[in-house]
Amino acid sequence: MTAADTLARTIWGEARGEGKPGMEDVACCIMNRVAKPRWWGSTVEEVCLKPWQFSCWNANDPNLPKLKSVTVADPVFAQAVAIAEKAVAGTLPDRTQGATHYYDRRMPRVPPWAVGKTPCFTEGHHLFFNDIS
Incomplete structure (x- = not known):
């Protein structure tokens, strides 16, 4: 897998239901x-595949087989590929204010790393953070 392919699969796995802005x-x-x-x-590749960082790559994630087999015949994945290519090329504007972490607010509980932190950006169901060390 190339960097763009790994990124596209992660984008698709994590945010395919969030529309283009959420995937970006x-x-x-x-x-x-x-x-x-x-x-x-x-x-x-290291960032996306780091264990337990992006749940779409977790071995127990029921969507992992889909993530590994999706192709550009899926229009949302095709969009994720285009976004990934821009991101890897350095031409994708960052609206997240430098966020390095996010989580889906529909999770049953706030992740421990986010307790007491204020999101720097919100898009769809995702809350983004740039103050996590």
Whole structure:
């Protein structure tokens, strides 16, 4: 897999129900991590595939087989590919204010890392954070 393909699959797996803006925001969050290498890695592949960071890649995620087999025949995945290519090329504007973390507000509880933190950006069901160390 290339960086753009890995990113596109992560975007599709994490935000395909959030529309183009939501998919772009997830792409930016990932690229912000790449730009700030830490324990999560320093490449698109390392960041996306870091265990337990993006649930779509978790071995127990029921959508993982779909994620691995989706093609551009799926119009939402085709859109994710276009977004990923822009992100990897550095031409995707970042509306997330440098966010490196996000979560879906529909989760049954707030993730421990987000407790007491204020989102810097909100899009659809996702809350984005740029103050997580």
